Amino acid sequence: MGGILVYVLHYEGALNKNSLGAVSEAAKLAGELGTTADAIVVGGADLTPELLGTLGDYGASKVYKVEGPEGLAQPVIDAMDKVIGENGHSYVIFGGGLLGFEIGAGLAARRQAGVTMEVTGVVVEGGKLVAERPILGDSQISRSHYQGDLGIIIGRINAFEVKGGQGGAAEIVDTAVEFSPWSTQASMVQRGEQRGADVNIEDANVLVAGGRGLGKAEGFQLCEDLAGVLGGAVAATRAVVDAGWYPYAAQIGQTGKSVAPKLYLAAGISGAIQHKVGMQASENIVAINKDANAPIFEFSDLGIVGDLNKILPKLTEAVKAKKGG
């Protein structure tokens, strides 16, 4: 049995929380399998020995440090391919996120491995890992068994708990990688650009979130009015942020932020998985949508099938009256 290798994403000197969750999960599974969990990072000067050493605290034994471009999948595929080839890892785990999906899929092609994405749980059975993945709008869980030398597990974001305090500093192994010609055919022009105003939604107790069902950018006024009387903030889905209706800083979901307010009121949001993973930990979920079949009604505590243009203004008035009285 080879070890488990985890890709750790970082940005401007900080390690990604979902990656740390994946390292913690890998360390736990490696303990059960009787092997070790290692990490791999690809980047530049901000990957200091101090920063990488902290990965030991989450259970990593070795950290393979590779100098290379950041934010692109294919150089990382080259790096992981080399490290796995030389060290015989049996499994690879990613904490989720866009880059993890791309690297995991490309690595599966490179090493003829099996790959499962959107994994929410991993268990040890008969000395092997079995990945559990919700499918069909989370109505069923499919269990993946791996054949061959390498199994690749791509977690859903927030699936793996971050657990520190597991050990000392990790051993850092500097690794030189020659990148494939096609990996260097893509180059980062600008990374991590923020668009629109800076808003803070992560600390809000109440969030009123708007989606495509608002119909147009101006529709967000309805959300802002309601959030105003509820003492909350306004959040948005990826679709409307990409459409330029609302700032990126307010975005909930797979790309974007994860929130868990006391009240999450979703207006005109269908409830795609990519959105759900960023808000399903909310204490109370209220959804307003005109489509009775919208997936969001499957995980909302209170669902209203109706026209938000009629409901939101009256709800704002009613809440205002309630508070005033």
Add this chain to the structure above:
Amino acid sequence: MKICVLVKEVPDAAVEKRIDPSTGRMDRSGEKNLNPYDTHAIEAAMQLKEGGALQIDEVVAVTMGPETAVRALHKAVSLGADRSLHLSDDALAGSDVAATGYALAKALEKEQPDIVLLGQQSDDGECYTIGAVVADHLRAPSLTQVIKLDVVDGGLRCERQAEYGYDTVQVGLPAVISVGDAINEPRYPSLKAIMGAKKKPLEKAAAGDVGIDTSLVGADGSRVQCGEFKAPPAKSAGTIIEDEDTDATVEQIVAWLDERKLI
């Protein structure tokens, strides 16, 4: 230059999806349609062709699937593709995402495209990742979830959202690009285009025609076996209100929020 667009037939969104208990695979019978995300990929191809910054001679729709998948190709050519290629072979049935990507890459090798475009995710299996698999086999650079695509310096200038904000990436050709649905508003096919779709050239290929090693595809060639299914932990169903009288509905919402001390 040539653009290949990968398309896929998926169960219609209005049809309830299920697993066939006898095979452990998605039941793909019933009403089907072109994967809605793929229409954005075809539109992106048409805009590159019409934009003129690259000399695009041909847009080819490519699919893998059973006999019925031909309908997705008809839809693709009605939206503007010039011809189509249908990879179909019993040996391919039951392929996982890695095996499917390998098979599609072999079909694409025969076409030698300068650009491969596809929708960011298919509506049924939620495999966002097929583009990355195809790209590694083709030894081409790849980017997924692209929401803006421009021709710059003879390559593609791509924008997308990643973990820390918007990234802009310059990609040299040939390249494999998955597009997100925010990239464009797909056009509707004209009646003439729909009528003419079946007259555009459609080529069929079996696994052997494009050099696929059949030991690497199908259920037996796949490295992931997803045979068992179980129910997720039960979540109690929420209350649903059908809004008929908005004043009454709002009163109910306020009472519900008040009960939970949320106002």
